[in-house]
Amino acid sequence: MKNESENAISADFPVKDASASGDNLLISVRGLEKRFGEIEVLRGIDLDINRGDVICIIGPSGSGKSTFLRCLNLLERPDGGSIVFEGDELTDKKTDVNLHRQKMGMVFQQFNLFPHMTVMENLTCAPVLLKKCTKEEAETKANALLARIGLADRAGAYPNQLSGGQKQRVAIVRALCMEPDVMLFDEPTSALDPEMVGEVLDVMKELAESGMTMAVVTHEMGFAREVSNRVIFLDDGVIGEEGSPAEVFGNPQSERLKSFLSKVL
Amino acid sequence: MNWFDKLHETFIATGHYKMILGGLRNTMIITLGALLIGVVIGSVIAVVKYFSEDAPRMKWAAALCDVYVTVIRGIPVVVLLLIFYFVVLSGADGVIVAIITFGINSGAYMAELIRSGINAVDKGQMEAGRSLGLSKLQAMRKIVFPQAIRNILPAIGNEMIALLKETSVAGYVAVVDLTRAGNLVRNNTFDAINPLLLVALVYLVLVVGLTRLLKVFERKLAKNEERIRKRDLR
Numbered sequence: 054m055k056n057e058s059e060n061a062i063s064a065d066f067p068v069k070d071a072s073a074s075g076d077n078l079l080i081s082v083r084g085l086e087k088r089f090g091e092i093e094v095l096r097g098i099d100l101d102i103n104r105g106d107v108i109c110i111i112g113p114s115g116s117g118k119s120t121f122l123r124c125l126n127l128l129e130r131p132d133g134g135s136i137v138f139e140g141d142e143l144t145d146k147k148t149d150v151n152l153h154r155q156k157m158g159m160v161f162q163q164f165n166l167f168p169h170m171t172v173m174e175n176l177t178c179a180p181v182l183l184k185k186c187t188k189e190e191a192e193t194k195a196n197a198l199l200a201r202i203g204l205a206d207r208a209g210a211y212p213n214q215l216s217g218g219q220k221q222r223v224a225i226v227r228a229l230c231m232e233p234d235v236m237l238f239d240e241p242t243s244a245l246d247p248e249m250v251g252e253v254l255d256v257m258k259e260l261a262e263s264g265m266t267m268a269v270v271t272h273e274m275g276f277a278r279e280v281s282n283r284v285i286f287l288d289d290g291v292i293g294e295e296g297s298p299a300e301v302f303g304n305p306q307s308e309r310l311k312s313f314l315s316k317v318l
Numbered sequence: 319m320n321w322f323d324k325l326h327e328t329f330i331a332t333g334h335y336k337m338i339l340g341g342l343r344n345t346m347i348i349t350l351g352a353l354l355i356g357v358v359i360g361s362v363i364a365v366v367k368y369f370s371e372d373a374p375r376m377k378w379a380a381a382l383c384d385v386y387v388t389v390i391r392g393i394p395v396v397v398l399l400l401i402f403y404f405v406v407l408s409g410a411d412g413v414i415v416a417i418i419t420f421g422i423n424s425g426a427y428m429a430e431l432i433r434s435g436i437n438a439v440d441k442g443q444m445e446a447g448r449s450l451g452l453s454k455l456q457a458m459r460k461i462v463f464p465q466a467i468r469n470i471l472p473a474i475g476n477e478m479i480a481l482l483k484e485t486s487v488a489g490y491v492a493v494v495d496l497t498r499a500g501n502l503v504r505n506n507t508f509d510a511i512n513p514l515l516l517v518a519l520v521y522l523v524l525v526v527g528l529t530r531l532l533k534v535f536e537r538k539l540a541k542n543e544e545r546i547r548k549r550d551l552r
Contacts, residue, residue: 128449151451151453152451155450159449161446163440167443167446169468182452182456228450
């Protein structure tokens with residue numbers, strides 16, 4: 054069963070072959086700063102995200118994890134530093150952010166499905182409006198993806214008829230319908246009832262295994278340890294420590310990380 | 319002469335019913351036309367003000383909208399009507415002037431209404447739309463605005479009712495609307511009570527009808543969302 058589903062993944066999740074592009078570096082962040090009034094939330098963050106990376110960003114609340122993620126697609130405008138995505142400087146005023154956002158899927162803590170649209174309309178609205186494909190093509194793709202996450206029969210349902218876990222899975226698929234090059238997850242399981250966390254993490258895991266580049270802000274240390282290839286510990290607006298899951302979880306260097314891990318593990 | 323003979327003489331025999339029907343027609347035309355203009359103006363203002371919140375370049379546009387709302391809300395609609403009929407649009411047909419004036423007037427109230435509706439939509443909705451690559455305007459049109467309108471449907475219904483009754487002052491600029499028609503019949507027939515009662519009754523029926531229609535519409539929207547819920551509670 055397990056093998057079967059893994060084989061099906063790459064066929065169903067639209068992930069582009071990383072080797073097709075010569076450049077492996079997808080996002081390059083340098084000296085990123087963000088202030089909210091007097092409060093410095095991000096104080097100079099450097100990070101490279103390569104194609105195929107699954108990066109988990111962990112850290113205490115208030116450390117700037119979500120803000121950092123939201124800066125990546127400019128939902129928050131950085132106050133300093135640079136973000137280069139696929140060779141283009143995003144913080145440049147002349148850059149067409151909308152075009153780049155089409156390549157960066159985002160999943161929110163609160164799902165943010167459109168309540169006045171059916172599941173199918175949620176999935177097809179943006180691709181059709183942005184003329185990425187025809188309505189028929191979008192629906193075909195949406196149906197395939199819904200089938201992939203086991204919600205094929207809910208295409209006509211409205212979001213408030215879905216459970217939290219179903220909503221978040223639909224939200225993930227909604228982002229995938231734009232065929233993004235990277236997926237950003239902002240605490241995707243934090244608003245879920247405990248019994249629904251698993252189904253969302255499973256979808257994310259399959260997505261990671263299919264080769265999708267992902268940046269995940271999460272409190273799910275099990276997921277970070279098992280799925281990611283790099284863990285970033287964000288502390289007070291800077292990267293406190295980073296490395297493979299084995300390094301970060303198995304051999305934490307700083308007292309801050311040790312104390313954080315002792316609380317969450 | 320009994321009451322029915324009196325009615326027959328006032329409205330039928332003298333052909334005055336045509337005047338009432340013509341007045342009703344004008345009242346409906348003015349109301350619907352003004353409503354349309356009001357919704358368009360109100361939407362534009364509300365959206366401009368929403369966008370100006372984080373776009374410094376649009377501050378002047380927002381300021382202009384504020385002036386518009388303040389001025390229009392500060393002037394009685396009759397005065398506005400006279401100004402438009404005798405000054406701004408002098409020489410234009412009274413019905414046209416009435417549609418434009420009531421539309422402009424209603425737009426100022428609609429703007430505040432629609433803005434409150436937009437503000438009541440969760441910020442995450444706009445963010446979700448933008449994160450998919452939609453422009454601000456596309457996200458507004460497809461995602462935020464439809465939800466905003468749903469939020470304020472009852473209030474828009476109230477505004478419609480107020481607008482319908484407000485048009486009764488259109489007679490000031492020589493428009494024969496329902497009220498003016500009734501008053502003319504009163505004048506012509508020396509029968510005061512029946513024409514005025516009829517006019518009042520017609521307004522009442524229109525308002526009740528409108529209220530019913532809105533209720534049906536609201537219920538339909540609510541049902542849309544609940545449609546499959548029952549089937550799926552397994």
